Amino acid sequence: MKILAYERVEDPVLEQLNRAHDVRFFKNINPKTDPDFLQFLHQADGIIGLGLEVDKPLLDQAPHLKIISNVSVGYNNLPIDELTKRKIMATNTPGVLTDTVADLVFGLILSTARRIPELDRFVKAGKWVELVDSTYYGVDVHHKTLGIIGMGRIGSAIAQRAYAGFHMNIVYHSRTKKPQAEKDFSAVHLSLEELLSVSDFVCLITPLTKETERMIGKKEFARMKKSAIFINASRGQTIIEQDLIDALTEGTIAGAGLDVFEKEPIDPDNPLLRMDNVVTLPHMGSSTYETELHMSKLAAENLLAGLAGKKPKNLINPEVWENEQHEKG
Numbered sequence: 464m465k466i467l468a469y470e471r472v473e474d475p476v477l478e479q480l481n482r483a484h485d486v487r488f489f490k491n492i493n494p495k496t497d498p499d500f501l502q503f504l505h506q507a508d509g510i511i512g513l514g515l516e517v518d519k520p521l522l523d524q525a526p527h528l529k530i531i532s533n534v535s536v537g538y539n540n541l542p543i544d545e546l547t548k549r550k551i552m553a554t555n556t557p558g559v560l561t562d563t564v565a566d567l568v569f570g571l572i573l574s575t576a577r578r579i580p581e582l583d584r585f586v587k588a589g590k591w592v593e594l595v596d597s598t599y600y601g602v603d604v605h606h607k608t609l610g611i612i613g614m615g616r617i618g619s620a621i622a623q624r625a626y627a628g629f630h631m632n633i634v635y636h637s638r639t640k641k642p643q644a645e646k647d648f649s650a651v652h653l654s655l656e657e658l659l660s661v662s663d664f665v666c667l668i669t670p671l672t673k674e675t676e677r678m679i680g681k682k683e684f685a686r687m688k689k690s691a692i693f694i695n696a697s698r699g700q701t702i703i704e705q706d707l708i709d710a711l712t713e714g715t716i717a718g719a720g721l722d723v724f725e726k727e728p729i730d731p732d733n734p735l736l737r738m739d740n741v742v743t744l745p746h747m748g749s750s751t752y753e754t755e756l757h758m759s760k761l762a763a764e765n766l767l768a769g770l771a772g773k774k775p776k777n778l779i780n781p782e783v784w785e786n787e788q789h790e791k792g
C-alpha cells in the first residue's frame with residue numbers, strides 16, 4: 464500500500480510502516496504546490512499525519528484514498544461530511560494525550576499566575592540584586608475558581624488536578640451536563656455568561672467546530688473579572704485574537720496563557736509576544752516524548768486497520784465502514 468505521512472509521525476512508527484508499505488514522509492512543504500507531494504498523493508491509499516488541511520481540491524487529487532489518520536485528537540482539519548461522501552474513513556487519537564495536555568494546561572495556569580517565565584527572564588538577566596517587592600508578586604491558584612469551557616476528557620483531567628491538587632472550585636460550561644464531573648469534582652454547570660463572570664481562571668479546551676469558532680470575543684472578555692487569567696489550549700480560532708489583544712492592552716483581564724493562536728506559527732510581530740502578562744507556547748499540549756509516540760502508534764494502528772478492511776478503533780465517520788460492510792453483504 465502507498466502511505467503518505469505528513470509533518471509529524473515519530474521515527475519508530477515510520478520505520479514500522481515502512482517495513483510493509485511504500486511510505487513517503489513530507490515535512491515543511493506546501494501541500495498545495497509541492498510537486499512530489501502531489502504526485503504521491505495521486506497514488507496514496509492512506510494518509511497519516513498532523514494538521515494536513517484537507518479540502519475538495521486536495522481530495523480530487525487523491526483518487527485511491529481510503530483513510531486519513533490524524534496524529535491528533537482534534538480533527539478540524541478534516542471535512543468529515545465530504546470524506547464520508549467520498550467513502551474515505553477518518554480517524555483521530557483520543558485518550559492517549561489526555562493527561563499530558565492537562566499537565567500542560569496546569570503549567571500555563573501556574574506560569575501565568577505566578578509569572579514564572581517573566582521572573583525567570585528577570586533572574587537570568589542579572590536583575591535580581593535586592594529583595595524583591597510586590598512589583599513581582601503573583602496571584603494564588605489554590606482555592607480559586609476555575610471555569611472550564613468544554614468538559615470532555617481533557618477538561619475532566621484538568622478539573623481533577625485543580626480539585627484534588629489545588630482545592631479549586633470547579634465550574635464548567637459544555638453542551639451537556641457531566642454528572643461524573645459533578646460527582647467527582649463537585650463541578651457546577653453554568654451558562655457561559657455566568658462562568659465568565661465568576662471564574663478567576665477561564666480555561667478554553669473545547670474542540671473547534673462551527674459552533675465554537677470565535678466563541679470568545681470582546682463581549683466575553685468584558686464579562687470576565689478584571690483579575691481573570693484566560694487560558695487557551697483548544698484552537699486559535701475558538702477566540703477572536705484581536706479582541707484578546709485589546710482586552711489585555713486595556714486591562715479588561717489580567718493575563719493569558721496560550722498554547723494556540725489564530726495563525727501558527729505565530730507572526731513575530733504579534734503584539735501578544737511583547738506582553739509580560741502573557742505566556743506563550745508553540746502548540747505543544749501533547750508534545751512529550753512518551754505521548755507523541757503513543758499518538759503516532761495509535762494513528763498507525765488506525766491507519767493499518769482501515770487499509771486492511773477492519774474497523775479502526777477511533778473511526779470518526781463509522782458510516783463509511785458500515786456501508787462498506789453492507790455492500791460486501
Ligand code: GLV
Nearest residue numbers: 534535536537749
Ligand atoms: C492537538 O492539538 C490535538 O488536537 O491533538
